[in-house]
Amino acid sequence: EWPQKRELFSLKERSRRVSFQDTSKELSTATKALAGRAAAVRRADSLVSRWNPPRCGVPDLPAQTDGQSGRNRQKRFVLSGGRWDKTDLTYKIVRFPWQISKAKVRHVITEALQVWSKVTPLTFTEVQEGRADIIIDFTRYWHGDNLPFDGPGGILAHAFFPKTHREGDVHFDYDEAWTIGNNLGTDLLQVAAHEFGHVLGLQHSALSKSLMSPFYTFRYPPSLSEDDTQGIQYLYGPRTPPRFEKYHQEIETNEISTAETGTVPPKSKRVKHDMDACHLNFDAVSMIRGELFFFRSQYVWRLRGRKLQEGYPALASRHWQGIPDKVDAAFEDSTGNIWFFQGSTYWIYYGERQVSGPKPLSDLGLPVSDIQAALMWGSEKSKKIYLFKGDNYWRFNPSTRQVDSIYPRSMVDWRGVPQDIDAAFEDEYGYAHFLKGRQYWKFDPVQVRALEQYPRPIGQDFFSCTTNSNAYR
């Protein structure tokens, strides 16, 4: 009786959360079934001469049947469940449409792929021989994948998701009146850009503005909606410009440059609700090039003159490629090197360029891992680095890259500051700040103790949260 119950439970569980993964695994089967049904419906439709809007042949996900969670769940990008494990992909065009010259087709395919590579680290290279990751073909009716085309109109093309048995295959219906950049026939650029979305791992989106909408609409040139951009960046991350250029830009301006604004979706969309600085504690905080950076999970908040900068929070990896998803501690030393700590490793960046890492913390003579905070503090000539963990701290010399002593000192030296702090930094006036939970302590370098009125709320003093919103939750 017990095992039966369990089986029932798991079945229920499964149907309750029709997750992307589940669907993608079953897609090939579902696809066949749906294609069969769709073909039947189309035949029936043509009998009563109803018009089929031109569309992509990749079946849409079944609509959410669960009434409770049906609200807005479909109103955003949908993932197929797979993605490519690499970012440099090759493609090959097997057959071409008859209306357009090969050279033009090649050019259009490049353009369609650029729609996606512009906002991600992905690159696409054409090969004319041998194997390729993406195989593009123009075919007719039955063509070997149980998703037959239907002659002019109706289904225009289809493509297969990554991590399925035909990953990388893109088929265009040879019988369409393919054109480029006009609405006299079917615009190849628009359709190709959409199909490449599937090849990279995106499902259809219910948003009609989205490039991943299943229905064909002529738009020239094709462009990604915010939703498409979010989807593809969820899979592959945002584009990071070549490091060399970045480095020069950085020397000139002596500041950390932001990625081009074109790749950054507006703040409201990008920031998840749980990334509201008013309700957060932070993993690390550091003054970097005179600006204050707050780190939490993969995100970073950037404050210039105590003002949160436009476009933040943003992914920390946008500035520091290769930075771990969550940092334990961070500080900038007096030579301008930025140190990040995570677990038993550390990384060093100069500006946005990685100098070294990941390297073991034990190289620094530090007898522990998982440090909780790092601070550079002291008068101009005698700046020292302090590394904190629990009720201990170590003094660290960044030029010899060794701790002064492996024996820890006690947090009681920092009068008025609690133990187990989350993060620490020194402000432009020489005050050390210690963060713990949603509060912080300000440490006076003259009195060598925490100031009287502290702790104070972080949200209120750094992110202009109201007292209410800070107390909430």
Ligand SMILES: [Ca+2]
């Ligand atoms: Ca067709």
Ligand SMILES: [Ca+2]
């Ligand atoms: Ca920390």
Ligand SMILES: [Zn+2]
């Ligand atoms: Zn599609």
Ligand SMILES: [Zn+2]
């Ligand atoms: Zn096909």
